[in-house]
Amino acid sequence: MPELPTDKKDREFELIDRILSGYHEGFYELIAPYERRVFMTAYDILQVEADAEEVAQEAFLKAFRSLRSFRREAQFSTWLLRITVNEARMRLRKRREVSLDSVFANHEEAEYTPILLADWREIPAEAVLREETRRLLRECIAALPENYREIITLRDLNGLKNAETAEILGLSLGNAKVRLLRARVMLRDFFVERFHKKTRHRLSRKVTP
Amino acid sequence: MKFDCKHIWRELSNYLDGEIPPNVRRDVEAHVAQCRHCAALLDSTHNIIVLIADERRLELPAGFSARLRERLEKELATSRPD
Numbered sequence: 001m002p003e004l005p006t007d008k009k010d011r012e013f014e015l016i017d018r019i020l021s022g023y024h025e026g027f028y029e030l031i032a033p034y035e036r037r038v039f040m041t042a043y044d045i046l047q048v049e050a051d052a053e054e055v056a057q058e059a060f061l062k063a064f065r066s067l068r069s070f071r072r073e074a075q076f077s078t079w080l081l082r083i084t085v086n087e088a089r090m091r092l093r094k095r096r097e098v099s100l101d102s103v104f105a106n107h108e109e110a111e112y113t114p115i116l117l118a119d120w121r122e123i124p125a126e127a128v129l130r131e132e133t134r135r136l137l138r139e140c141i142a143a144l145p146e147n148y149r150e151i152i153t154l155r156d157l158n159g160l161k162n163a164e165t166a167e168i169l170g171l172s173l174g175n176a177k178v179r180l181l182r183a184r185v186m187l188r189d190f191f192v193e194r195f196h197k198k199t200r201h202r203l204s205r206k207v208t209p
Numbered sequence: 210m211k212f213d214c215k216h217i218w219r220e221l222s223n224y225l226d227g228e229i230p231p232n233v234r235r236d237v238e239a240h241v242a243q244c245r246h247c248a249a250l251l252d253s254t255h256n257i258i259v260l261i262a263d264e265r266r267l268e269l270p271a272g273f274s275a276r277l278r279e280r281l282e283k284e285l286a287t288s289r290p291d
Contacts, residue, residue: 024285028278035277036269049270056273057280064281067290137260156261162226181222187261188254 044153045088059084082168140190148183212240217247
């Protein structure tokens with residue numbers, strides 16, 4: 001999220017002060033600009049709308065309850081998104097008994113070699129416009145390991161800066177960049193693989209009577 | 210320093226984010242100019258990132274704000290932030 005102009009940030013901090021001194025109604029005003037972003041972040045991690053809504057509600061509740069612990073070195077939105085990501089992670093843990101994290105823990109250590117297809121082509125720009133392509137991309141994002149999906153969600157879907165993304169995920173800037181690189185190339189590989197499979201499939205259907 | 214393909218893969222993300230020292234950027238560009246695999250890799254990853262950023266996001270579910278308010282109302286009326 002772009003850095004808020006100082007006066008807007010000051011107004012936000014002022015509003016937080018008023019909420020903390022008893023004007024609880026002000027909380028609605030405080031969170032109104034972030035409702036969509038909180039929901040989307042939860043949705044991108046969880047991929048289920050009903051779960052995302054519940055997690056978003058939980059995140060806002062938790063934000064209210066722990067508002068006093070908000071340290072003002074960060075933007076309110078950064079803090080709020082960190083709560084959201086944590087709530088979404090907890091939901092994922094609940095959803096499956098065994099966390100997949102350990103399975104993927106070694107990804108970031110491994111040396112990356114990109115998929116090079118025999119019929120290599122870059123992803124054509126016009127493909128970007130097609131609905132089918134978008135659906136394919138959604139599938140690929142959903143197929144990413146959790147920690148990669150998180151960073152893609154924050155950095156590339158929400159457009160946050162690397163520093164803010166690192167802060168939300170509790171990573172050093174360097175580690176966040178490494179994870180982002182792995183996530184992007186894995187997403188690209190997934191996409192290239194599926195895209196070409198689809199294209200080949202279509203071609204073969206065309207030539208088969 | 211002469212760049213090989215592995216260097217490019219390592220610098221890919223930083224290059225696309227523009228977070229790369231000018232001399233490294235020059236090395237990447239020099240390599241990409243004569244390696245079509247890396248050029249394709251760079252282009253396709255760039256396209257993916259553009260595609261993600263441009264993704265038409267689903268809207269908030271109908272009634273989301275009202276339900277959120279309903280959930281928060283009780284909490285706001287009965288408890289205080291810690």
